[in-house]
Amino acid sequence: MALHRYTRLGYRSRMLGETKASCLKRLNRIAGQVRGVARMLEEDRYCIDVMTQISAVRAALARVEDEILKDHVGHCVEHAIAIGDKDEQRRKVAELVDVLGKVAR
Template identity: 60%
Template sequence: MTDTTETADSPAEATDKTAKLRRLHRIEGQVRGIARMIEQDRYCMDVLYQLQAVRAALAKVEDQVLKDHAASCVEQAIRAGDPQAQRRQFHELVDLFGKARR
């Protein structure tokens, strides 16, 4: 869930954000490299290995964003003692991961 409130990032949050962005920029470069490999008619297995590497790198970013969500949005709903907000946070995650399996 996107938090629309304006808050300053703590030093740890800023470092985490920088790390995620750095990883995403690296992935972006990998994807451009894969496109070049396809343009150059490189060996299919080489392309597949690179695609797997991108998938694994994206999974790491996804894991970190999920942890951040649990540590902020979900934790906030729990601390607030709002059962409706807790259910909403839970159902958002279930819906998201349900779509990913299709």
């Protein structure tokens, strides 16, 4: 899973190594939680307990999402501002508005 891309201006935009490592560690933990939820269903565990665990998974994913967003703003958006390209700045703002709209749903 590549967490980088080339922008229209040609510079490579990617997640900081420490952010990537932290997110991957969290996602591995979340994968274990999801397997645990599946096991709970297989074992016919109490519905409220299953839903509580699903809520914990969603909260953990939200923390990963927050970390990636902070990295993006601190690196990619900051770079677009620093280079002074108004079109690239508009694209970055539009990307943020779009993704924040999806996240809020």
